[in-house]
Amino acid sequence: METNANPDAPDLKIPVPRGPVPDVPRRERAAAVEMTVDGRAVAVPAGATLLDACRQAGVETPTLCYLENLTPVNVCRVCVVELEGSRTLVPACSRKAEAGMSVRTDSERVRLSRRMVLEFLASATDVSTAPELRGYMTEYGAAPDRYGNGSERAATVAQPVKIDNDLYIRDYSKCILCYKCVEACGEDAQNTFAIAVAGRGFDAEISTEYDVPLTESACVYCGNCIGVCPTGALMSKTERDMREAGSWDEARQERTDTICPYCGVGCTLTVHTQEKRIVKVSSPLDQEVTRGHLCIKGRFGWQFVQNIDGGQSPGDERAASENDA
Amino acid sequence: MDLHFTADEPTAAEISAVDSVLGAAASRWAGGGRGDNEAQTSRGGHGARADRHLLLPVLHAIHGRVGWISPGALNYACRRLHVPPAEAFGVADFYALFSTKPRPPLTARVCDDIACRVRGAEELCARLEADLGPAGEPCRGGEAAWFRSPCLGHCERAPAVLIAESGKRRRECVLAPASAEEVGGHLTRGGAAQAAALPAAVSVPQAGQPQLKLLQRVGRVDPESPDDYRAHGGFAALARARAKGREWVIEQVLRSHLLGRGGAAFPAGRKWQAVAARGGRKYLVCNADESEPGTFKDRVLMEGDPFAVIEAMAIAAFATGCQKGFIYIRGEYPLATARLQHALRAARAAGLLDGGCDIELRRGAGAYICGEETALFNSIEGFRGEPRNKPPYPTDSGLFGRPTLVNNVETLVNVPRIVLAGGDAYAASGTGGSAGPKLFCLSGRVARPGVYEADFGISVRGLIELAGGVSGSGKLQAALVGGAAGAFLSPSELDTPFTFEGMRAVGAAVGSAVVMPFDDTVDLSIILLRIAEFFRDETCGQCVPCRIGAVRQEELLQRLHRGGPLGSTEQEMKLLKEIGQVMRDASICGLGQTASSAVESALDRFPIFR
Ligand SMILES: Cc1cc2nc3c(=O)[nH]c(=O)nc-3n(C[C@H](O)[C@H](O)[C@H](O)COP(=O)(O)O)c2cc1C
Ligand code: SF4
Ligand code: SF4
Ligand code: SF4
Ligand code: FES
Numbered sequence: 001m002e003t004n005a006n007p008d009a010p011d012l013k014i015p016v017p018r019g020p021v022p023d024v025p026r027r028e029r030a031a032a033v034e035m036t037v038d039g040r041a042v043a044v045p046a047g048a049t050l051l052d053a054c055r056q057a058g059v060e061t062p063t064l065c066y067l068e069n070l071t072p073v074n075v076c077r078v079c080v081v082e083l084e085g086s087r088t089l090v091p092a093c094s095r096k097a098e099a100g101m102s103v104r105t106d107s108e109r110v111r112l113s114r115r116m117v118l119e120f121l122a123s124a125t126d127v128s129t130a131p132e133l134r135g136y137m138t139e140y141g142a143a144p145d146r147y148g149n150g151s152e153r154a155a156t157v158a159q160p161v162k163i164d165n166d167l168y169i170r171d172y173s174k175c176i177l178c179y180k181c182v183e184a185c186g187e188d189a190q191n192t193f194a195i196a197v198a199g200r201g202f203d204a205e206i207s208t209e210y211d212v213p214l215t216e217s218a219c220v221y222c223g224n225c226i227g228v229c230p231t232g233a234l235m236s237k238t239e240r241d242m243r244e245a246g247s248w249d250e251a252r253q254e255r256t257d258t259i260c261p262y263c264g265v266g267c268t269l270t271v272h273t274q275e276k277r278i279v280k281v282s283s284p285l286d287q288e289v290t291r292g293h294l295c296i297k298g299r300f301g302w303q304f305v306q307n308i309d310g311g312q313s314p315g316d317e318r319a320a321s322e323n324d325a
Numbered sequence: 326m327d328l329h330f331t332a333d334e335p336t337a338a339e340i341s342a343v344d345s346v347l348g349a350a351a352s353r354w355a356g357g358g359r360g361d362n363e364a365q366t367s368r369g370g371h372g373a374r375a376d377r378h379l380l381l382p383v384l385h386a387i388h389g390r391v392g393w394i395s396p397g398a399l400n401y402a403c404r405r406l407h408v409p410p411a412e413a414f415g416v417a418d419f420y421a422l423f424s425t426k427p428r429p430p431l432t433a434r435v436c437d438d439i440a441c442r443v444r445g446a447e448e449l450c451a452r453l454e455a456d457l458g459p460a461g462e463p464c465r466g467g468e469a470a471w472f473r474s475p476c477l478g479h480c481e482r483a484p485a486v487l488i489a490e491s492g493k494r495r496r497e498c499v500l501a502p503a504s505a506e507e508v509g510g511h512l513t514r515g516g517a518a519q520a521a522a523l524p525a526a527v528s529v530p531q532a533g534q535p536q537l538k539l540l541q542r543v544g545r546v547d548p549e550s551p552d553d554y555r556a557h558g559g560f561a562a563l564a565r566a567r568a569k570g571r572e573w574v575i576e577q578v579l580r581s582h583l584l585g586r587g588g589a590a591f592p593a594g595r596k597w598q599a600v601a602a603r604g605g606r607k608y609l610v611c612n613a614d615e616s617e618p619g620t621f622k623d624r625v626l627m628e629g630d631p632f633a634v635i636e637a638m639a640i641a642a643f644a645t646g647c648q649k650g651f652i653y654i655r656g657e658y659p660l661a662t663a664r665l666q667h668a669l670r671a672a673r674a675a676g677l678l679d680g681g682c683d684i685e686l687r688r689g690a691g692a693y694i695c696g697e698e699t700a701l702f703n704s705i706e707g708f709r710g711e712p713r714n715k716p717p718y719p720t721d722s723g724l725f726g727r728p729t730l731v732n733n734v735e736t737l738v739n740v741p742r743i744v745l746a747g748g749d750a751y752a753a754s755g756t757g758g759s760a761g762p763k764l765f766c767l768s769g770r771v772a773r774p775g776v777y778e779a780d781f782g783i784s785v786r787g788l789i790e791l792a793g794g795v796s797g798s799g800k801l802q803a804a805l806v807g808g809a810a811g812a813f814l815s816p817s818e819l820d821t822p823f824t825f826e827g828m829r830a831v832g833a834a835v836g837s838a839v840v841m842p843f844d845d846t847v848d849l850s851i852i853l854l855r856i857a858e859f860f861r862d863e864t865c866g867q868c869v870p871c872r873i874g875a876v877r878q879e880e881l882l883q884r885l886h887r888g889g890p891l892g893s894t895e896q897e898m899k900l901l902k903e904i905g906q907v908m909r910d911a912s913i914c915g916l917g918q919t920a921s922s923a924v925e926s927a928l929d930r931f932p933i934f935r
Contacts, residue, residue, distance in 0.1 A: 074714050075868045077911040088918060089910045094714055109910060113870070116907035120873035146900060147877050152884070152891060155876050177866070186409075191326050193409030197709065197866075198418040200692070202876045204866035207418075209331065209410035210396050210425065218329030218409065 035101040050081060050092040050103055059105050062114060062136045064121075064230055065178035066093035069291040070188045073179045078117045078136065081105045089113055111140060118142040123154050124202075126173045129232030129243075133176070155202065164213035167221050167300050169240045172205055174233035181206060181225035181234060189293040194219040223299035227282055227292055236300070239280055249274060257284070260298040265289060267298050278302045326374075328409060333396035340401060342390035346383050347376075347405050355405050373407035378725075380406055380707035384417050385656075385688060392432075392491035393424040408707065419709045419865075421474075421691030422489075422656050431469035431512045434487040434657075435460075435503075438618045438859065439805070439852050440480035440768040440841060443797075445502075449484050452505035457512070469512040475693065475859055476618035476809075477501075477657050480768035480841075481528050481775045487657050490516065497659035528625050530775045530792070538762045539738055540778045543629030548664050551671045554632040560677065562741030566640045569744075574644040575601055578740065580748030582760040587612055587696075587733030588810070588836050588915070590825050593740075596730055599720035600645040603728035609647035609682060610705075610724060610731040611638055613654040613661070614689055614696035617808035618859060619839035622764040623734035625776045627654070627661035630738075631668035635677075635684065637737035640744060642682035645730050650684040653701050656691050693863040697914050698723070698731045700865065711867045712914035735764055755781030759824035759835075767792040769805070769841035784827075786819035788840050797844035803931060804843070807836025809856050810919035812926035813849075832926065850886055850933050853924050857882050860920040871917025874908040878921060885934035894935060898928070 032043040037050075037057035044053045049072070054061045065076040072094035080089035084102040089110065092103075104110065118137045122144035127133050136142075147154035161171040179197065186193045194217045198207040208217040226234040235243075242248035253274045260267045268287040272280040281299050285292040335343070344350070350357025383406065387398045394417045403410045417423050435453065437446045450460070453471050457464040460473050479485035482501035488511045490496040496516065500507050501523075510516060525544030526532045532544030547553040554560070566574045579594030600607055611634065615623040627634055638650050654662055665686055672678055687705055689695045695704045699713035702724045723729025739761055743751045752760045759781035765788050768774045772793025779791065785804060795801045803813045806823070812833035814821065821827050828835050843849065857879035866872045881901055884890050890897040905921030912918050927933060 074913070077869050077913075080911045088912075091714070109906075112903065113907045113911040116874075116903060117869045117911065120869055120877065120907075123877070124873050146891070147880070148891060152889070154880060176869070177872070186412075193326065193411055194329075196409070196411040196415035198411075198415045199866070200419050200421075201862060201864045201866040202872055204872070207411070207414070209399065209414035212331055216331050217411065218327075 033097045033099050037103050044097050048097050050095045053097045061092050068285050070183045078114055080113050082107050082110050115140040115142050119144045121176050123147040124156050125176050168226055168236050171233050174231045180228040184224040184228045189224050190222050192218050221296040224293045262297040330400045333400055335397040335401035338390055339398035342386040343383055343402050346386045376406045377707035388423050389491050389495040392430040393428045429463050429468050429470045430491045432489050433471040433508050434474035436477040436485045437473045438476035439855050440619050441483040443769050444483035446484040478621045478624050480619050528775050530773045537778050548631050551675055559632050562744040563636050563639050566744050571644045577743050577748035581743045581751040583739055586735040597645050600728050600730040606727050607647045608724040608729045609642045609650035611652040613652050613734050616655050616693040616696050617837040619768055619841045620766050620837040622766050622776045624661050631664040633738050635672050637740045639681050640740050648682050650682050652686045656689045694865045711865045756824050758826040765838045767840050770797045770844045772796045781824050784820050784822050795842050795844050798846050800845045802843050802845040805841040807834045808839045809859055811836045815930045854882055856923050868913045870907045871912040874904050875920055878904050
């Protein structure tokens with residue numbers, strides 16, 4: 001083997017200290033932090049965010065990259081509010097409340113930023129399966145066509161959908177790069193790190209190493225990324241197939257909470273049924289055991305329930321008829 | 326965390342490249358052979374993950390050896406460093422100098438950014454296209470390729486080209502000014518190791534003048550000799566600082582009213598005080614990422630007086646109690662890197678860093694955003710160079726989550742002067758709001774581009790005159806000040822003092838002290854398009870306002886340039902303002918917050934696109 005002195009090689013004799021060992025979370029006594037939201041006085045516990053304060057004040061705040069069971073990454077910026085004394089707007093989802101803060105959520109400045117963020121996203125991304133985001137767009141009057149339509153197209157993230165396994169699909173034309181799936185796959189839940197953000201700028205996207213199919217990656221198909229995705233970019237294969245077949249109909253679906261039968265952890269499952277057949281399994285975020293996260297068995301291992309009566313899931317019908325043809 | 330790897334295996338060359346940084350693999354866990362008792366051992370946890378900060382040096386080593394980061398090489402690096410391959414890929418893919426696809430061993434990066442563009446870059450690119458084929462495509466039988474590049478920080482010697490050759494004998498050099506013949510000559514295996522060195526006077530036209538303070542030694546001292554540095558007054562400040570004690574030093578820096586020269590203009594003394602007050606492990610970081618278009622002052626200091634940077638860091642570490650220092654230098658500065666590397670070794674060998682903190686050099690890999698201090702920390706730690714949310718500020722939680730003092734190269738180089746002359750004397754120079762001497766980067770259409778030193782108070786006009794006046798037609802159309810994140814001034818604003826307060830008064834900023842005049846033959850719309858393209862290419866992509874706003878801003882300017890606005894030009898101008906506002910108000914970091922600044926300042930002043 002060759003040995004070559006690398007001019008960049010750091011001197012390994014220099015001890016480079018490690019990152020800090022995270023503190024064990026302490027349950028602090030909830031000291032009240034007093035502040036105002038849109039002129040109304042609120043008191044929130046120490047450590048609470050401006051989002052908590054807004055909610056306490058009864059002010060609705062849009063969020064896209066924030067979720068109760070994930071560390072705030074504050075990247076979407078749709079939750080920005082005006083903080084007195086701050087040059088820029090601040091993200092409500094991550095900024096900690098401090099005594100005496102005065103926050104405005106209804107100013108023209110706030111509304112403009114929120115509308116622009118929504119417009120930007122909708123001009124670059126397919127938001128057809130993102131009901132929450134579409135709701136915000138209506139509320140803020142977002143007009144994504146301003147950036148081009150018809151012959152003059154604005155750049156988008158459109159690309160072919162990735163279908164490389166039987167359990168779920170990845171349609172990154174719908175990805176708003178909220179980082180939630182990366183967090184769920186990594187430190188915040190699954191600790192598998194199968195996916196990460198690759199590329200840079202507008203070309204940044206969620207990817208496995210060298211974009212290898214999930215079947216060659218570290219993925220263990222827990223589906224926790226699907227559970228947190230706000231846009232339907234990540235979707236179980238059954239849902240996707242039913243949507244393609246035009247048979248997916250949330251209005252006709254029922255949700256039933258139950259406990260996962262597989263192991264002793266006891267995660268709560270929300271079983272989504274349509275015409276008395278299971279079409280999807282999710283888990284409520286406020287579930288104490290695993291805060292909405294599941295494993296492959298809980299999320300995908302429900303086929304046997306349908307097999308008892310020899311039935312097919314509605315999604316199978318199309319596949320079956322295609323096979324016939 | 327169990328790591329999972331694809332089946333790709335590293336080559337012998339790739340293994341040797343990684344091992345050149347990390348040493349040979351100790352066990353099979355780390356990708357080596359199986360040891361005696363290995364069935365009974367495992368490797369993981371914080372210990373195994375603590376080496377992640379070596380990811381960027383390892384990627385550099387692989388890239389320098391084989392010219393790209395292959396899946397097998399990445400797997401081996403990840404085994405050694407215990408980093409998930411998806412994350413390491415995300416890191417490698419972030420940097421413009423690295424390729425995650427096979428790439429020819431010889432590359433030329435031709436700067437086509439604003440300063441080079443008005444000094445022959447397009448002509449050079451046209452010649453290269455004729456000689457070698459289109460940019461980005463392999464040429465010379467797959468041995469070489471040339472690319473267009475953002476500013477390479479050699480604007481005073483435009484047009485600039487960065488040459489790199491990967492292999493056992495790795496080669497990097499900057500040709501500036503570059504000709505197509507020279508580039509062609511360097512794109513051959515085993516070409517000349519260095520470009521012909523230009524005398525310092527080319528970059529520092531004032532070199533040798535007695536009034537110089539920051540540039541005092543540049544061009545006069547041997548940058549490779551600690552003895553010569555000492556003979557020119559070097560290391561006296563460090564000795565004095567140690568004799569006077571840390572409180573005294575911090576007091577002097579506070580009294581000096583030194584403001585940060587990296588762009589944010591934060592009082593240096595307050596940062597020092599905050600870090601000194603913190604206990605436990607602390608870090609010192611010298612920000613040498615200098616990638617703002619039109620900026621090259623830090624490079625000139627590092628190339629011409631590298632020991633001054635190290636002495637200043639030793640003083641800072643002593644005063645604030647930092648145990649470890651890093652210099653983070655942009656990957657496009659091979660000569661400054663070599664000079665600092667050499668100076669560090671010499672200083673260490675001479676015992677000049679004894680009892681203080683050791684300093685390590687880390688190279689960036691082509692990402693303007695890594696100059697943002699928190700992105701820089703992430704980059705050193707082996708993560709993507711994405712800025713962190715602030716607060717917390719670096720003085721509380723910076724590198725490795727510890728209190729960190731981060732200062733710009735030029736900021737630091739002021740410190741030995743402050744220690745020697747005293748804070749009050751330093752504060753007496755310059756103006757009330759802007760103390761001290763300052764380096765200015767003059768490029769574009771000026772007669773004698775270069776780094777110029779003057780006490781704060783000099784006007785923009787004074788600086789242009791110092792550099793021999795406007796070149797080209799000789800008639801000034803506009804001057805870009807502060808950098809691409811700065812503002813355009815009109816000829817009627819030239820008497821504005823180039824101070825923090827003076828620039829603020831005209832809606833501009835000192836930024837990185839760029840002064841780039843354009844004569845009336847330059848098509849400013851092309852300059853604006855290039856600036857918009859720069860931000861589109863350099864946004865990290867983390868937050869929506871900047872990731873998409875930078876693209877929409879550029880598309881809009883392209884439409885105006887083509888004369889095909891969506892709706893009326895007035896509608897487009899209104900939309901541009903709204904894009905600017907959301908970027909300024911809602912972006913995470915200074916890149917997004919200032920990405921519309923130069924464009925808007927120009928459209929406010931000049932009838933471009935109308
Ligand atoms: C996009 C961006 C790029 C930056 N690049 C640099 C740089 O190359 N060098 C630098 O010293 N500061 C740079 N800064 C400023 C740093 O974040 C930081 O303020 C500075 O290093 C602090 O040093 P100072 O107080 O000595 O100026 C940059 C900031 C932003 C937002
Ligand atoms: S299914 Fe689970 S392991 Fe696979 S990418 Fe999603 S979160 Fe990661
Ligand atoms: S795939 Fe979904 S969860 Fe992941 S970043 Fe995109 S939108 Fe967010
Ligand atoms: S403002 Fe731009 S560069 Fe800064 S974090 Fe946001 S996307 Fe990244
Ligand atoms: S929800 Fe706060 S930034 Fe996304």
